[in-house]
Amino acid sequence: MPKQVINTEKAPSPIGPYSQAVRANGFVFLSGQVAFVPETGELEQSSLEAETHQVMKNIAAVLAEAKISFEHVVKTTIFLSDMSLFAQVNAVYGTYFTGDFPARETVAVKGLPRGVNVEISMTAVEKL
Numbered sequence: 001m002p003k004q005v006i007n008t009e010k011a012p013s014p015i016g017p018y019s020q021a022v023r024a025n026g027f028v029f030l031s032g033q034v035a036f037v038p039e040t041g042e043l044e045q046s047s048l049e050a051e052t053h054q055v056m057k058n059i060a061a062v063l064a065e066a067k068i069s070f071e072h073v074v075k076t077t078i079f080l081s082d083m084s085l086f087a088q089v090n091a092v093y094g095t096y097f098t099g100d101f102p103a104r105e106t107v108a109v110k111g112l113p114r115g116v117n118v119e120i121s122m123t124a125v126e127k128l
Contacts, residue, residue, distance in 0.1 A: 008065035011058040012036035015113065020062045023126070028066045032079065032121040033058040034113055048085055048117055052092040055120050060096070063124065070096050072124040076104040079119040083108040089118055 006021035007013075011033065014020060021030045035044040035054035038061070044054035063069055080089060086106060094101075102122070112119050 006062065006066050008061050010038055010061035010065070012038050012041070021066055023066060026126050028063075028068060028072070028124040028126060030059060030062055030122045030124070032077075032119040033062070034116045034119050043114060043116065045116070048088045049092050051116065052089050052118050055118050056093065056096050059120060059122060063122075066124070066126075068124055068126060071098070072126070072128060073097075073102045073122045074125055075123040076102050077121045078104065078106040079112060080106060080108050081112055081115075081117045085117055093120070 003022050003024040005019045006023060006028065007019060011020055014031065018031050021028055033055050035051040036042070036058070037044050037054060038058070043051075045051050060070070063072070076093075078089065078093065080086060083106075090106075
């Protein structure tokens with residue numbers, strides 16, 4: 001099966017040479033999302049919780065375009081600007097899943113695009 005690029009106007013446009021997601025061999029690989037608000041192009045950084053919710057909303061839009069949901073997610077990577085943000089981000093992140101949580105790692109990095117605090121990428125399966 002050839003790869004299929006997935007893009008939606010309901011999530012921020014890529015700011016570089018990449019796609020929002022790519023479908024291949026029964027998997028959907030989502031690029032990292034940050035808290036850009038698609039309608040305005042502005043970053044949502046009024047609070048860490050609001051920033052994290054915007055990231056998850058952007059991911060939800062890409063998943064919907066791929067005709068899947070958070071239930072299909074099998075692997076997540078969370079990048080944080082500082083590990084001290086873990087508890088707050090984790091609390092918001094957890095509200096987007098029910099039941100069986102995906103595998104995950106969370107890492108603190110030296111810097112993220114546009115000075116954001118949170119970036120999240122995911123891998124999902126097409127069929128459960």
